[in-house]
Amino acid sequence: MAGLGFACLLLALAVCAYGICASIYGVRTGRVEFSESGRRGVYALACLLTVAFAVLEIAFLRNDFSFNTVADTSSRTTPTLYRAAAVWSSQEGSLLLWAWLLSMWASLALFLTRRRMRDIAAYATAILLGFAGFFVSLMIFYANPFKTTSPAPAEGVGLDPLLRFPTMMIHPPMLYSGYTLCTIPLAFGMGALLARRVDADWIRSIRRFAFAAWLALGVGILLGARWSYAELGWGGYWGWDAVENASLMPWLTGTAFLHSLMIQEKRGMLKVWNISLVLATGTLAIMGTFLVRSGVLNSIHAFGGATLGVPFVTLIGVLIGSSIYLVVSRRDMLRSEHRLDSLLSRESVFIANNVVLVGLCFVVFWGTYFPLISAALTGQEASVGPPWFDRYTVPLALILVLLSGIGPVIAWRRATLANARRNFIVPVGASLATLALLTGLGLAHKPLAIAMFCCAAFVFGSVGQEFYRGVRARRAMAGEAVPRALVALVRRNRRRYGGYIVHIGIAVLFVGVAASSSFQHASELGLSPGQSTRVGSYTLRYVRPTATITPRNDAAHTGSTMSLGAVIDVSRGGRHVATLTPSEGFYASQDPTQGSVGSLIGGQPVSHIANDSSFTRDVWTAIAPDMEAPALAKIVKAGNATLGPEDAIVAIGYLARAYLKNPPPAQFHFIVSPMVMWIWTGGLIVFGGGLIAIWPAPSTVRRRVTARSRARRARGMARA
Amino acid sequence: MLLISLALVALVVLIVSAPLRTRAAASGEEPGGRAANQREQREELEAEREAKYREIRDAELDFRTGKLSQEDYRAIDGALRTQALEILNRLDALEPAASPEPAESERREQSAPARLDG
Secondary structure, three states, rough: OOHHHHHHHHHHHHHHHHHHHHHHHHHHHHOOOHHHHHHHHHHHHHHHHHHHHHHHHHHHHOOOOEEEEHHHHHHOOHHHHHHHHHHHHHHHHHHHHHHHHHHHHHHHHHHHHOOHHHHHHHHHHHHHHHHHHHHHHHHHHHOOOOOOOOOOOOOOOOOOHOOHHHHHHHHHHHHHHHHHHHHHHHHHHHHHHHHHOOOHHHHHHHHHHHHHHHHHHHHHHHHHHHHHHHOOOOOOOOOHHHHHHHHHHHHHHHHHHHHHHHHHHHHHOOOHHHHHHHHHHHHHHHHHHHHHHHHHOOOOOOOOOHHHHHHHHHHHHHHHHHHHHHHHHHHHHHHOOOOOOOOOOHHHHHHHHHHHHHHHHHHHHHHHHHHHHHHHEEEEEEEOOOHHHHHHHHHHHHHHHHHHHHHHHHHOOOOOHHHHHHHHHHHHHHHHHHHHHHHOOOOOOOOOHHHHHHHHHHHHHHHHHHHHHHHHHHHHHOOOOOOHHHHHHHHHOHHHHHHHHHHHHHHHHHHHHHHHHOEEEEEEEEEEEOEEEEEEEEEEEEEEEEEEEEEOOOOOOOOOOOEEEEEEEEOHHHHHHHHOOOEEEEOOOHHHHHHHHHHHHHOOEEEEEEEEOOOEEEEEEEEOOOOOOHHHHHHHHHHHHHHOOOHHHHHHHHHHHHHHHHHEEEEEEEEEEEEEEEHHHHHHHHHHHHHHHHHHOOOOOOOOOOOOHHHHHHHHHHHO | OOOOHHHHHHHHHHHHHHHHHHHHHOOOOOOOHHHHHHHHHHHHHHHHHHHHHHHHHHHHHHHHHOOHHHHHHHHHHHHHHHHHHHHHHHHHHHOOOOOHHHHHHOOOOOOOOOOOOO
């Protein structure tokens, strides 16, 4: 089986090499059959990598521990669903996932453009096969997912406990879909430059892929934030971690591109800007992959693969160099066809929005790579933390949200002052009303949060007004009832109204971020059973300890040997609100020096947080039991001295009972955060709006257009 | 496993060589010739036409939702319709598509006198 998988990789590399040569030969000589053959090479690549991926997936599902990657990241006790997802928990498997997703998206893009832009598509084919060949080569020469060991071990190491979380199953595929989809516009953009055809056609063709990349990256980022909040035990959802930032940067430039491409489509403007954004987004996606795969920066994600650093840096260098060369050498044909008609126009707002987004990306880039930059310049690695990022990103985020409310109420090309004044009344009114309300509630001591709430209210006001006026106009034209008019309005103008819904979602999300970070109450302290503490307006009382020994009782499939926790009673104003049961899982380690009992619980402990979530607030709890307490340490020591590995689980039972009978004080982390749910809800709204915007228009009815009807339509247009 | 690998090699060769074999079999024709170029031009013009119709609808929506004055709307709408007409004329100038299913190459014109209800 492993042989088949590796054979697929070798064949894939050969197909990549052939496809690159055939595509370039075909486009340079005009021999279309070779360009077609190159495109079919991408389809063949997709077939081969599908087989390779299936081989690895089957190995995981069948617990074939002769595969090194299966033995290193899975075990017989790993639940089936997590075993299926464990494929991409390793360096090798994730490289295969990346290459496979790239081949699938590339096949789709080239299939959809098979009858158009032959020359651009041929160059794009060569570039996409180049990327695929790069990743396949990494697998063949550096990180082979089909490496085997004989004899196979009887059991695997098991999945990292931190990854035993539902969103972790989908987070990497979504993120990698985003990264690989980012390479599609990059390839077509480079193809357009190479073919010297930089009109709007290539932009129109890749718009959906750029949107899909943006959507997939956004979902991946949000799932990662959710995992961080619900699993990592620090109570936050965004820590400006290097790998988090790596996925945010292409998302920011991708957002800028989605807006400015509309300007190029309509007005033939911003060609240099757009092509630069496309190339930057694709390059940032590769750099993001580099950050995760190379371990060059410290991150919770660091897979650590120093050997991959050099190839990646080489690829990134080639990308940056060739991008700059192509844009500079083709600058004459990238001149704008029109000029900006008016500063008071949607084009101006989009340009301002682009500047802010690129500025945000620059801030994140500088902060993320600062350790490398400082090491290169001074010889010492220095880093910047969340306060530095917040200082620069928060003001920019405020401007961004405000602009997302201004854009919808301003017309394309030019808006008159009178119209603009009329259109701003409702949004400004909503904003001022929000300010008055929040000031009245005594929240003025958090000016940045208030500013964000007011900007969000502006967005709600402007988008709500757009929907209201659109429905009213539709009803005036078609006489439909409100619900039907609304559906028809959105259906006929998916890009516009889907985009408006995305703006609403972003505003909701930022409201959640502002509220949860500015008005949070947190406490870290030690408590014994019966003791309580106050966090914000909530009282949290440690009722009693809990202990479970797995695998007898592992309903959550944590894979831990033992879980120790607590029952926490949450009340407010004397009224019971919730009962929470945080715990900490103790896992087996591979270190024999810890003794027979010690090694059953000596692995990295993982916090299983307990959270009571509502639309207005989250009450979040985590516990760290004290395993160094003398009574517990004595049991472990005695067990190590007297029990062999087969009987060591007996001592775990004693340990659990001792913890229940006489629990030592445990360290608790309590957080009460308002409106965290708004973050996830905002994300869902963004996703929904994005789907609406990207959905194809209703399938057109195909009928023969007669010469007479054409003439009639032509006369109709000429009348204008 | 060897058989499967050989089958995969055969499949790959079959897939990537298909255009080359087709070219060799129809050696009298120019696959990159006029028909293919015409089809490509038609599809590009049709995409351009749909984009222009979308702009016309956008302009009307801007007018009806109070973002454009009547004067500005008339000017912009006129310019867009003129551009759309040019695209239609260029489409007409192409030779009719010679596909076995003529309806495949033609689409219903979307609200050319753009209305919100299409």
